[in-house]
Every structure is written in structure tokens, then in C-alpha cells.
Amino acid sequence: MSAPHTDHSSQPVLDSSSIHDVPANAAEIASHAVEYLKVGAALLVLTGVTVGLSYVDFGSRNMNIVVGMIVATIKAGLVAAIFMHLKGEKITIWRFLVMTGIFAAGLFFLTYLAHSDPISGTFHATH
Amino acid sequence: MSTIATADTGHHDATKEHGHGEHHHPELGFLQRWVFSTDHKVIGLQYAVTGLSFLFFGFLLMLVMRWQLASPGQPVPMVGAFLRSVFGQTVMTDAGALTAAGYNVFGAMHGTIMVFFGIVPVAVAGFGNFVVPLQIGAPDMAFPKLNMASFWCFFTSCVIMTGSFFVPGSAAKSGWTAYPPLAGIADLEGGNIWLNGQTIWLIAMVFNITGSLLGSINFITTIIQLRAPGLTWMRLPFFVWAQFVTAFLLVLAFPPLEAAGFMQLTDRVLGTSFFMPTGLMIGQSVAQTWSGGGSPILWQHLFWFLAHPEVYVLILPAIGIVSEVVANNTRKPLHGYKAMVYSVFVLGFLSFIVWAHHMYMTGMGAKVAAFFQVTTIMISVPSVILLTSLLMSLWGGSIRFNTPMLFATAFLPMFGLGGLTGIPLAFNAVDLFLHDTYYVIGHFHYVVAPGTIFGLFAGVYFWYPKVTGRKMSEFLGHVHFWGSLITINGIFFPMFLQGMAGVHRRWYDGGVTYEQLAGPVLHWNMVMTVSAGLLALFQLVFIWNFFTSWKLGQKVGRNPWDATTLDWDTPTPPPHGNFDKPLMVYRGPYEYSVPGHPTDFIPQTEKV
Amino acid sequence: MSNLISKYFPLFTDKEVPHTVQARPDTGLYSAKLGIWLFLASEVMLFGGLFSAYIFLRIGAEPGYWPSGLLNVPVGTMNTAILIISSVTVVFAWAALKMRQLGKYRLYMLITILCGAIFLTVKLSYEWPAKFNHFGVFIKKESASKYEAFLGNKHLEVTGQNPRWEITGHLLDAPKGSSYAHQAEHNAEHFAHETGRHDAVTPAEDDYVIQVDAVNANPSDKDNDRPHFWPRETSTTLAVINAKDVESASVFAPRHSTYFATYFLITGLHGLHVLGGILVFLYLWLPFPGGTGLYKTNPEHLANRVEIAGLFWHFVDLVWIFVFPIFYLL
Ligand code: HEM
């Protein structure tokens, strides 16, 4: 990832305005490349872990689901934080993503609540 | 690089290129100028005109229904034969009376059209597109092409939805709420699975929702990114705040309904059972098309997760418009501007966690009902703050009662009545009695018809001069206002009386079959129907005024209302690129009657 | 091409809208970055709606009506890995552009596109068709005892597990008039060819004959209580099921059950997102004026576009990270 001398912007075809230059943070980006590789590897390993754990008997199906979801959340967190640059992303974006998270959680949770607290005899099991 | 410098250059370029109005673009044909335009003002007008047409259409559907409610089974006078030839025999009898199925079609389409094809396009997309970029001093929306795409997505949905009247069996009949399992089985027996009202309704809604989503993303980005230099958050006109929160509601609440729409669609065309319960009986036998295992309640959750925020989508832009008109015509700053801004955010937030107050009747348990009851009562607090702030703004003002102000003033008590009648409904115990009666219909129509629609009228009269360079006739405006105010109350007030007497919202004969129950309140049907007919006449005055003033209205300059916000700081009508000078904002949005200043208003761009 | 467009549709071309490429100083964002995140927020809610339907239906399902172990786990795992790799290559493509290395950008982008294409091909030409040729019959509860040899409910009850109501496998014979007759005929021929047996087609007109899956062949075997990583061969045991005992019968299509309905809807919608991503990447990879053509005039703009498209792609990956366990494993 770190071979700046093959840079096309230094070729004569192009005019030399600043947008063609390698940005000042190029070195930083290059150093990120290693991080991206590591995260990619971690994700692959965690995929293996998810599959493996699903065949371990944790006592009940529900426990397996909980464990599986925890691993999936970790993976999703890695993708969001590193690949999607959420780590260090601007506050504006964070603000409404937090809201989105709250409302999405509300959608899951309240739906579940309404489902789990029926007046007996009025709400029929769905199958 | 500072904020000021960047944005300044932006505006400078725009000025150089576009500063002198459209006549510098003689090469633009009609198509590019008015049809496939990416200019936010043109798109705003496209939305507004399409939306207003649909509002009128939806209203006409309801007129026919009202006729049926007051004189059940009688042929519709004058237009009966015409309606029969347009809508076909499912909807109208040969004699020209509305059939039972036709009543269902008109009811479902009235609701759908008014909400998704009328109010939202006019209030959010129409006014939002035209006014927001002007008020924040932007040359256009952040994504002009996306803006055009939203409109065409919306327009496609309009064509599809309107077209559904003409398929075998006519349009959707299961209410604007499309509750399964009724909506899941409607029109399927012996019909084509694609070419029928309910399936087409779902497809049209998917387009409609997609257009809304793209539009709202555009609004939020525009407001965050394109504010003119100096236009800090607390200097934004309240209308912009209202649109900002509205857009968030749309972005986050609509997708679950889109998901639910996909599910109902696959229930209908692929035979899945998302919403189809086990052992569903159709007629005498268990339905074989579905494996079962689904839940109709799931639809209600996903539907109301959207549809409650949606009611705030319907009302917030109107409150925004009313705020602008009130501040301008009382010649005073808005009372409690900051409190209003915070309230609108709290309102937006809470509106996501109250949805199940539409579902008290589904057998939900006491704990859950209590939760939704509490959040629903909580949400009335910010609503009251908004309304009170606006009322207080009137206090001690030397009010100019022009047509926009009349509508804005009337909005306040009407919206208040709608809001107040909602509070009993929030209580589970009361709602079990009132649910699905005309009381509910009365409640939401007070909010939406003399509420939102009056707000929209205020907006039309208010910004018409900016769009066309001419004012609408004040005299006709007054006629329109007083006529509408009186008749609209004649329609909706009796609904409370009928509803409390137990009249159900979906009886198609107006309650005659249930004479013993409804007898004492049935005579109101005639009052309501006559009022609705008269209301229609007064709308003709508006339509006449709207079109004739385009050519004949009194000519005005840049700022006919002596207003302070940036939308009045552009040439009239605003050219492509909007502003003819570099912008710099120095003050808040409502600096009216500042002591010691020679005029009674100080534009936001004035340095002094 | 862009010249042509601007000549005939002048308003199709962007006017000078600020912050299209350069970030706005006080937010630190260029507009499209904000736009895509808002779009992704709405996507979170879209898939949120679908996932909450999954939870709702699964919790509400009666015991024994939420199947498991019916999907091909190794293939799903491979597809997961492919998506993860493509997520890495797409950030690499973006980083290459940031460092103005056009060649590397092209390479990484190509790999990304290929990964997406493989993912979709596996899904559409292998996984889904395999499901469409797999059959399941739910037995009515009152008739279940007749089919105990295939259901093993005594064993399940003793060991405290959910009952089993379904017999799955390949359909070899269907009741008269069934829409699956053609498929059954085809499978029966195949079965006869493989095993040399011709007893698959019964003369009775209201029977389903199913060459059952390993689970139904030995339903009381403890080894079958939990799903397995490698899919098991279909047994050569045949189950003959009378149509009167059948609650519902279907291939593994959306109509089969709420499980497959959610599976096909969510993976289908996800697949559409993959397809959309591929198309956008292709556009950015080919020398269109808005694609690689942009490199000459404004490489930063191209980098922004790749970043935006990449964000979308990561999101698609992220959704899959949840889809995979909830349908394939748990
Ligand atoms: C001003 C003229 C209007 C009249 C006379 C009117 C009258 C009615 C009536 C009588 C119903 C009950 C239909 C039934 O039996 O189910 C109804 C339903 C409804 N109206 Fe209006 N309405 C008007 C304007 C509006 C507006 C502006 C909206 C915009 C939001 C609207 C939205 C609805 C909705 C959502 C329903 C429920 C439809 C359903 O449940 O199927 N109406 N209207």
C-alpha cells in the first residue's frame, strides 16, 4: 500500500493543481492499511468462532442465540468502527446514529413487550 | 479556511452565473424548465400542484361518501351517471348510487390520498422544497438530481395509485391502514394476484415511501450543510426547524412500513404468511393458500410505528408555516422561540414511542398499555408548549389581519381542539369505548383539516407573492376563509357527538341499520353533508383566486410583507441559484419592532 | 457523454452547490458523506423492521414450527468470508485513491466486484435452487403418532426438546393434481437411476412419497438432536404420507413457513443491495465521466465517491453478519 512513487498525479498529462497531490494524510492512510488487514482477519476468525460456538451445547437454544448475537455484535462493531470509520467520525453523524440506534432498539423491545404481556385469552399464539 | 470564506465563494459563483434571472437561460425548453427540472423551486411547485390536486380529489371522494351517509342508497345527484361510467360497477350502481364495496374503496383511498398523496407532498415536499433553501440562504438543495429523482418516484406512485381505480374490482378497500388478514385476502379470490386494488396499493406505497426517504435525506443534509454564513442554528426560522425534525421522522419511521409493505406484498403474491394466522377462515373453510404462523398484530405494530410519527409529519410543517405568518403579522418576535425549538425535538423523539395507543384493542396487557398511556400523555406537553407559545405571540401585537394571518389565527384553536380531544383517547379505559367511532375521526380531522390544511392555506397565501410576483385577492381570500371556517366546523364537530353516542366509523349507511343505537344522533349526518357540500363551494373560490391572481393579482416587489427572513431577501420570483448578492447573516429570524430602529423590521442580513 | 447531456438537458448538470467535494468547516463533512449516513440510518430501520418481524414471528411460533438445520452452513460460511474479504478490498481501493495510485485502485475495485458477483452467483444459482427442490410436509398433530418413525416425538419428549411435526426430503410422488407433480416425477427418475429402486411411485392418488432427510430417517438418534456443520446426505428411506394427515406441504419456498418467508425476504432484499453495490462499483471502476474518468479532473471527488459506495458496501456486509447466524446457525 505504500508506494507513492507510482503516483499518477505526477505524470505530465495532468495539470498540477493541488487536488491531484497526494493528500497530507497519505502516510496515515497507509498505516491504516495494516489495521484494515488485521480487522479483516479478525472478522474471518470470528466467523469461524460463530459457526463453532453454534454447535456447542450451552444448555438451551436460547443461550446459543445470546452467544451468537454477542459475537455478531462484536463483528458488526468492528466493521462499523474501523471499515466505516465510525471511530473518530464527526459528531453530527454520531448524533443521529445514536438516535437511530435508540429507535431501532425501541422497535424491537416494545414489539417484544406488547407480545409478551397479553391479556389472557385475548391474544392468540400465532401458530 | 473559515466558514464564511467557503460559503461566500459558493454564493459568488452562483451570483455570477445565475444572478440575473431565468431570461439568461433562453435555451431551456418547457420540458427542462418545468418538467425535468433540478431546481428546488420548480420541484417544490411540482410537488405542491400535484399534492393540491390530490387533496381536492380526495375531498371529492369524501363528498360522495358523505352523500351516501346522509341519504343511504340514493343516487348521487347530478354526477351519479358520470361516476358510474368512470369508476365502474364495483363502485357505483347503475342508478348512480355508491355500493358497499365502493364505499370501502372511497374510504380507503380518501385516507391514503389525503395523507400520503396530499398533505405530505404539499406540506413537506412542496413548501419544504420551495422555502427551506431560500430561508437558509442556499443556492439549491444539497443534491439537486436526487431531488428530481424523489419527485419522479413520488409521481410514479401517484400514477400507479390513481391507476388502481381502473383495475378489475377497483382500488384498495381495506382502509388506509391496510390491516391484515382482511387486506391480505382482499380481491384475491378469482382475481389476478398482481392486477388488483390492494396489491397495487402496496406497490404504489413502496414508490411513495422511497420518494419520501430520498427527499428527507436531502432536506436534512441541506439544512446541516448549506446554511449561509452567519446563519447559526438558533438564527434559523422556526419553519426550518419544523422541517428538519419532520425529515428525521420520515427517515427513521418510514422504513419499517416499507418493510411491512414488502411483507404484505409477498403474503399476497408469493403466499407467505407474515401476517396470516394459522387456521384463518375464509367463508366456511380454512384458507389453503397460506401455511399460517403469521401475526396480524405484527402489521399493526409496523404500521403504527410509522403512522404515529406520520401524524406529526402532517402537523409540524403546518406549525412551522403558522409561526412564520404569526411572527410576521404580529410584528413581534415569536414568544419562546427557544422553548419551541426544544419542544419540537422532544416531540419528535417521543413520537417514536407512543405508537401502540392505536392498538389498545388488540388485547395488549395492562403493563404495556400503561407504558404507552404514559408516553402519550407526555407527548402532549411539548404540543401544548408549541401552541401556548404561538398564542402568547399574539399577545399585545398590533396584528395585521390579512388572509394568511386569518388562516394562521384560526389554526390555533382548531389545532387545540384536535389536540384536546386526543387526550381522552390516550387513556386505555376511555379508548376501549371510543376506538373506531366517529369521535376518533373527529379528533384527527380537527388536527388535520382545520389544523394542517388551514396552515397550508396560510402558507399558500403567504408565499404566493414570492412565487408569482403577485398577491392573491384579499377579498376572495376573506370569503374563502370565513366560508371554510364555518363549514368545516359544521362537518367535524358533530362527529364528536355521534362518536360518543357510539356511531362506528365504518358504517356505510350512516347508521340506519343501527337505528336503535344511533337514532338520536343520526340527524347530524345531514348537517355534516350539507356543510361538506358548502365547503366544496368555498374551495372553488380559492381555486379561482389561485389561478386568476397569477395574471391579475396586485404586483409586488421583493418583500411585500416587510418580513425579516432570507426568503424575502431574493428577487421576486427568485432566479436559478436564488440570491443576487453575497449573503451574510447578522441576526435572529424575527427582529420585528426593535426599539430605536427606523423600520419595524430588521432583515437577517442587515448589519447595522 | 456528459457534454451531450449538459447540451440537451442543461438542468441535469449540477449547479454550484457548495460542499459537494470540500468539507464544510463547521461540520467537517462533505454533503454526500452526511447523505449516505442518513441513508444508512434509514436502512437500519428497514432491516430493523424485518428483523423485528423475525423476532416477533419466531417468539410467537408454536413449538416445533421454527425449523433449523435446513440451510447449507459451509456454503453460508464461505459466502460470509467472501463478503468480509470484499469489505477489506474496498477500503484498500479507497486508500489507494487517497494516495493517488490509480492502478491499485483498479485492482482492488475489481476484486471487490468479483467477490460481490461470486456471492450473488452462489446464492442464486446454488443455494436457492437447492431449496426449491427440497420438500417439507407438516403433519397434523392428531395424525402425528402414525408417523412417529419419522418424527421421533417420544424421544424428543423424554429428552425435553421441542416436538417435530415436519418430514423433509425429496419429493418422489405427489397426490394427484398437485402442482409439484412434475418435480416429483423428475426426482423419482433420479432416485430410480441412483438406487435401482422403483418403489417410489405408489399407485395411491392421495399420497406424498418422500425420500427423507437424515433427521427423519433416524429421528430418535441423539446424534440428530443438534444440527451439523456438513449437510447430511438424504437417506434412502421413503416416507409415504397420506394427504389427509397433512397440515401443509411445500417446497422450501417462501410459502413453506414463516421461517422460510423471513429467510427469503431478508436474503432477497440483501441480495438486491449486493446487486446495487456491484452496479455502483462497476460504474466507478469503468472510465465513465463520473467513474474513473473523474480521476483526471478531480481525484478527490472520485475518492469521495468510492468512500460513499464503500460505506454502503460495508453496511451490506454488516447486515449479512447478522443474517448468517440467525438463519443458518441458530
Ligand atoms: C375536509 C373534508 C373532509 C371530510 C368531509 C372528511 C370526512 C371523513 C369521514 C366521514 C371519514 C370516515 C370514513 C369512514 O367511514 O371510515 C374520514 C376518514 C379519514 N379521513 Fe377524512 N375528511 C376530510 C378531510 C381529510 C383530510 C384533509 C385528511 C388528511 C389527512 C383526511 C384523512 C382521513 C383519514 C386518514 C381517514 C381514515 C380513513 C380510513 O380509516 O379508512 N380527511 N374522513
Ligand SMILES: [Cu+2]
Ligand atoms: Cu397516534
